[in-house]
Amino acid sequence: MTAKIDFEGSDSLERKHVDERGFPAIQEAIKGRRAPQVQTDGIASKTLPVALPRSALVRRFEVTVRADHADAASFANVAQVRAQPAAIDGLVTLIVDFGMPRTVAAIGASNEEIQIFQIRPWTGAAFADAPVYTAANAKSLLDGTTVVTGAAPSRSDYAVFPSEVRTERLMIDLFTDQTDVVALSQDLWAQLPDAPADLELRIDQGPPVFRWPGPVQGGRDGWDADARRTVDLTAAFDALTHDPVAADTNLTFQVTLTSRVPGLLGLTTNEATKRVSYLQRIVLGAEGKRDLAFDAEGQQTLTLPLRSSTAAIEAVSLLVSGNVPPERAVPPLGPPIATTLGGASESQGVAELRLDPDHSVCVRPLLGGDLGELVAVRLPLRADPGGAEVRVLLLGNAEAASGGDPEPGPPTGGSSKSVTLDGPDEDAGTDGADTWLTFAFPRATPLKSGDPLPWVQVVVLRGAVRWTLGQFGTEPPNPLRRGPTAGPWSRLPRLLGEEAGIGGRVRLVGRARKDKPIAPLSFSVVGPTRAVRDVGATPTAKGALVSIEAVAGQAIAPRVASGNKTVDLVVVSSVAATVAIRDVDVTGSK
Secondary structure (H helix, E strand, C coil), X not given: CCCXXXXXXXXXXXXXXXXCCCCHHHHHHHHHCCCCCCCCCCEEEEEEEEEEECCEEEEECEEEXXXXXXXXXXXXXXXXXXXXXXXXXCEEEEEEEEEEEEEEEEEEECCCCCEEEEEEEECCCCECCCCCEECCEEEECCCCCEEEECCCCCECCEEEEEEEEEEEEEEEXXXXXXXXXXXXXHHEEEECCCCCEEEEXXXXXXXXXXXXXXXXXXXXXXXXCCCEEEEECHHHHHHHCCCCCCCCCEEEEEEEEEEEEEEEEEEEECCCCCXXXXXXXXXXXXXXXXXXXXXXXXXXXXXXXXXXXXXXXXXXXXXXXXCCCCEEEECCCCCCECCEECCEECCCCXXXXXXXXXXXXXXXXXXXXXXXXXXXXXXXXXXXXXXXXXXXXXXXXXXXXXXXXXXXXXXXXXXXXXXXXXCCECCCCECCCCEEEEEEEEEEEECCCCCCCCEEEEEEEEEEEEEECEECCCCCCCCEEEXXXXXXXXXXXXXXXXXXXXXXXXXXXXXXXXXXXXXXXXEEXXXXXXXXXXXEECCECCCEEEEEECCCCCCECCEEECCEEEEEEEEEECCCEEEEEEEEEEEEEC
16 A cells, blocks of 8 residues: 655645736636636647649638637647656656747646646756645545645646746646546646747748737737738749649648747638639640741631630730741731622622723722831732733822812822732632732832821733622721722722722731831630630740730630530731740639
8 A cells, every 4th residue: 555645734835916817717717716617729830721733823812810819728739748757656747848938827737637736847957946836735545546735726627826937848746647648738738828929821831921020919910809810822822833734633732820929829711812723734736836837917726725624714825936027917817708788698709899901999998007118018809711910009198079088199109010810720720719919019108197098009901800899897998999090080889888888808018117016916815705805916036925814704715515625726917927836824713
């Protein structure tokens, strides 16, 4: 049988003032002479797992950080605990190592079977001779158990210090049947009255992405009354993701909040403001690029395959490289052939003019006002059997008698080189379809800003040609005048005139004014129901960045066929050149 030892009278400590800043639960317990009911929610770190793929484009990512006072902190969360041999049966001596100096106001146990007898603080070189707390007495009963009476205002399972103690370690003597150190570290807690301080946020143990020096004071310096604040992690996450060539599978990033002083720490994602898109690099070929050869102005379309998870396209970016000439064709596309007229419809065209040496026509282009010099004119003509020879003249503008739009004036001296057209050859399988022909001028013709563009007269030197007219819809048509080669000029019948939306199909080739540059390329993204159009770009040797972005709230839905999702990248060129497209990245939502 073990010896019965009477510890009564072993404590002569007087009751001293207990700091009224102590936790309400402890104060209430003291008044009611009962053990405090506390939440051991004080921790020194809090981790939030965030699932994102490396291909994510993080547009907005905010978290809510909370750093408030805690009721108490379990030893398991704030300290390293180890046992030390004790000389008395039933007595357990624990060394509690906080790892740094902590301010401690009380020690308690959530297990009523644990009785606190004595606590000594660390002085820097050893544990103090004088304890900071000793129970009023401890009695060994006949059954071998020990009953501890706490020194008022404490009780056996919690010990309130006469005054707060700042220490790095504590030596605690307990009477308990529990000998498992892990279980004891979970059952014992400390009241740490200091506010959380010196906060840091890190992602995957990386450098801090947020710091708060000093203590947190709720209701001040951006913290609300509950010691919460919003922290923007957009840039931090975007630096870890934003990889278009990465897989679309989620990774788990660990966002960890730490506080030098344990407290009630919280860390949550603000789902209401979270905005994440996803990047996809489009594979264009073995070398990662695609060459687009334009023999003349025109359009080419690249179909971009998308991931099955893509719900909408928000943007497409790419690099375009190449060497382009200074001349621009305006407009690079159209005007479209007139296919309807007076109730009649014909896909090959419903209106055309036949021109020969005795019958001429002139047209005034309405597009091309940003050109500073005119070097050529392009016209879609086809020759009758036997072929033809054609040139164009530039005519000035004469004031209209009625005071309306200008009419053709005298020649300006601009005369192109003649162009020979072959007629249809049935044996060779050619049908004499429209061909856009270039009529180049020996010298560039200056164009004055703000003045109407010159009239372009089509002069047939030999044979006959046909010119299919265009339909302009909502755009004003290029006005036409007919007459003999030397004039005078008259309007076309109303059925074929501007009133019917019919006009001449013509393109001007020239150099842009220095103050009004014209991009040689334009890009658009086209889906089944919506398109983002006309982002201009000038290629460079190293590659110019092109970004085609949808207006907010107007993302483009992909085209779906046979379970595959695609979207079209349309490239329009106003020059004859070969350009290379690479690093095509699609930004989409899921």
